[in-house]
Amino acid sequence: MNTALVTGASAGFGQAICRKLIADGYKVVGIARREDKLQNLAKELGSNFLPLQLDITKKDAVESILLQLPQNFQPIDILINNAGLALGLQPAYEADYADWETMINTNIIGLVHLTRQILPGMVERNFGYIINLGSVAGTYSYKGGNVYGATKAFVKQFSANLRTDLLGKKIRVTNIEPGLCGGTEFSTVRFHGDEKQAAAVYQDSLFITPEDIANTVSWLVNTPAYFNINSLEIMPISQAPAGLTVVKEAK
Numbered sequence: 001m002n003t004a005l006v007t008g009a010s011a012g013f014g015q016a017i018c019r020k021l022i023a024d025g026y027k028v029v030g031i032a033r034r035e036d037k038l039q040n041l042a043k044e045l046g047s048n049f050l051p052l053q054l055d056i057t058k059k060d061a062v063e064s065i066l067l068q069l070p071q072n073f074q075p076i077d078i079l080i081n082n083a084g085l086a087l088g089l090q091p092a093y094e095a096d097y098a099d100w101e102t103m104i105n106t107n108i109i110g111l112v113h114l115t116r117q118i119l120p121g122m123v124e125r126n127f128g129y130i131i132n133l134g135s136v137a138g139t140y141s142y143k144g145g146n147v148y149g150a151t152k153a154f155v156k157q158f159s160a161n162l163r164t165d166l167l168g169k170k171i172r173v174t175n176i177e178p179g180l181c182g183g184t185e186f187s188t189v190r191f192h193g194d195e196k197q198a199a200a201v202y203q204d205s206l207f208i209t210p211e212d213i214a215n216t217v218s219w220l221v222n223t224p225a226y227f228n229i230n231s232l233e234i235m236p237i238s239q240a241p242a243g244l245t246v247v248k249e250a251k
């Protein structure tokens with residue numbers, strides 16, 4: 001039975017991915033900071049799920065927890081770098097610098113910690129799959145997307161560069177790049193707990209669900225071993241890149 005490690009298992013995509021992979025017959029290590037949410041998921045998913053409370057921004061903690069993984073949850077064959085967040089939607093000249101640091105520390109540095117720890121084992125075994133959760137924000141700019149979009153551009157390019165380093169090895173890398181997705185805590189986190197502002201993002205719009213992303217992950221890991229989807233951009237039909245903006249009287 002293969003084992004997957006999913007970061008951000010306490011909510012949104014990560015939780016749905018854990019549920020789907022357990023249903024598909026994998027063992028799953030689920031990582032997040034909120035212990036109570038992880039324990040509830042563990043009760044639901046049973047003994048093939050291992051909840052691990054961990055802040056992925058803490059390099060030493062990541063290293064020591066991965067070294068202490070129970071034997072029956074080793075080796076990690078699938079790494080799903082899903083934990084991440086957007087904070088704020090202010091223009092760059094008004095944004096909270098601490099928010100920027102948190103996004104960089106989580107979306108870039110946390111993802112890099114996990115990857116650097118787990119990848120050597122995959123290379124040794126010449127087997128593995130890394131799935132990163134990027135975003136359309138890594139490709140298309142939008143107002144207030146400043147550092148969030150830039151962290152996801154990092155994830156996109158890091159995924160592509162991993163593919164290059166792993167060329168000829170039986171290790172696959174995919175960057176999933178979702179657009180508007182509801183049913184997660186993403187916007188509540190972005191607006192620092194303002195549920196009303198978060199709900200307005202999805203009101204009267206069709207959106208992708210966490211289950212759609214989980215089904216996509218399930219499909220990816222079941223594609224033939226010679227097959228690599230480099231990146232996968234997913235939007236609801238309510239969303240599209242809609243052209244450049246021209247300001248007529250820029251001052």
Ligand SMILES: NC(=O)c1ccc[n+]([C@@H]2O[C@H](COP(=O)([O-])OP(=O)(O)OC[C@H]3O[C@@H](n4cnc5c(N)ncnc54)[C@H](OP(=O)(O)O)[C@@H]3O)[C@@H](O)[C@H]2O)c1
Binds near residue numbers: 084178
């Ligand atoms: N929803 C969207 O519209 C959307 C679109 C494109 C891309 N994405 C990306 O998809 C991923 C998942 O988003 P989501 O919508 O599922 O968000 P979510 O519902 O807010 O879930 C984010 C998860 O990340 C975990 N997390 C955050 N910081 C962490 C840290 N320092 N250490 C460990 N875990 C941490 C959270 O758990 P704890 O708080 O318990 O630690 C939570 O489980 C993110 O990378 C996001 O950027 C989302």
